[in-house]
Amino acid sequence: MNSNRNSHSPPPRTIVVTGGSKGIGRAICKAFARPGTTVYFNFLSPETTGLETARDISAAGGIPVPMCVDVASEAEVTHFFKKISDETGRVDVLVNNAGITKDSLLLRMKESDWDDVIRVNLKGTFNCTKAVARLMLKQRYGRIINISSVVGVTGNSGQANYAASKAGIIGLTKSAARELASRGVTVNAIAPGFIKTDMTAEIFEKMESDILSQIPLARVGTPEDVAGVAVFLASESADYITGQVIHVNGGMYI
Numbered sequence: 001m002n003s004n005r006n007s008h009s010p011p012p013r014t015i016v017v018t019g020g021s022k023g024i025g026r027a028i029c030k031a032f033a034r035p036g037t038t039v040y041f042n043f044l045s046p047e048t049t050g051l052e053t054a055r056d057i058s059a060a061g062g063i064p065v066p067m068c069v070d071v072a073s074e075a076e077v078t079h080f081f082k083k084i085s086d087e088t089g090r091v092d093v094l095v096n097n098a099g100i101t102k103d104s105l106l107l108r109m110k111e112s113d114w115d116d117v118i119r120v121n122l123k124g125t126f127n128c129t130k131a132v133a134r135l136m137l138k139q140r141y142g143r144i145i146n147i148s149s150v151v152g153v154t155g156n157s158g159q160a161n162y163a164a165s166k167a168g169i170i171g172l173t174k175s176a177a178r179e180l181a182s183r184g185v186t187v188n189a190i191a192p193g194f195i196k197t198d199m200t201a202e203i204f205e206k207m208e209s210d211i212l213s214q215i216p217l218a219r220v221g222t223p224e225d226v227a228g229v230a231v232f233l234a235s236e237s238a239d240y241i242t243g244q245v246i247h248v249n250g251g252m253y254i
């Protein structure tokens with residue numbers, strides 16, 4: 001009986017989360033961590049250590065591997081995935097979560113603010129998806145989850161660069177889903193609404209009541225609200241879901 005059960009136990013899993021040092025990425029790393037799972041996660045700033053996330057992963061019995069990798073750099077991303085492939089031979093799940101904002105009204109937006117946001121959010125997602133696709137196609141299995149945003153669907157004044165990058169992620173998700181489906185690789189996006197993290201702390205402080213008035217469920221989201229959906233999309237229960245955008249926004253956009 002026992003040996004039968006062992007033969008059906010799932011193989012060790014390799015999870016990769018970009019921008020895993022804090023906020024939504026940290027919650028995603030924690031949610032995927034369990035014994036037999038290795039969680040590779042990256043971040044940008046050289047001062048970031050990823051220690052808190054690594055502690056969360058270890059506490060859940062997983063193996064954390066933090067790395068400083070700029071997702072906007074094709075060379076760094078290639079090196080990152082080569083290391084993962086050499087060490088584990090596979091990637092089961094990639095969550096493209098790293099993202100930045102550089103907000104201003106369109107007429108005041110600097111070219112560099114446009115370029116930076118598109119480079120990190122959209123090109124970064126492309127770089128990592130491309131790097132992992134070869135491996136997943138060979139495995140004939142993979143789950144790619146891209147973090148978009150409600151504003152990628154609705155637009156938002158003051159966020160033309162960010163909204164364009166997040167809308168671009170939706171187009172990328174749908175195209176990659178079509179290209180990779182025949183080999184058992186699904187690609188989906190999550191579009192969070194307003195989630196309380198460092199990225200939104202300042203605006204939340206200034207506009208709390210205004211923000212809450214736009215959310216039918218009358219609270220802002222938590223990183224865990226998003227992480228739970230990422231785990232679902234990587235689970236067997238979501239095997240027949242690909243090319244979709246799952247909104248996690250408390251009803252902010254219906």
Ligand code: NDP
Binds near residue numbers: 045046072150196
């Ligand atoms: P945070 O600012 O809290 O965290 C961003 C993470 O991305 C950090 O780990 C940061 O690393 C990393 N990062 C930034 N640039 C790069 C880069 N070039 N290469 C690698 N890593 C990078 O953001 P959130 O947790 O709030 O957001 C996570 C994702 O969710 C983003 O894509 C965001 O656009 C999206 N989102 C967030 C919403 C919200 O309300 N918070 C709503 C909708 C979508 P470091 O620690 O080094 O800075």
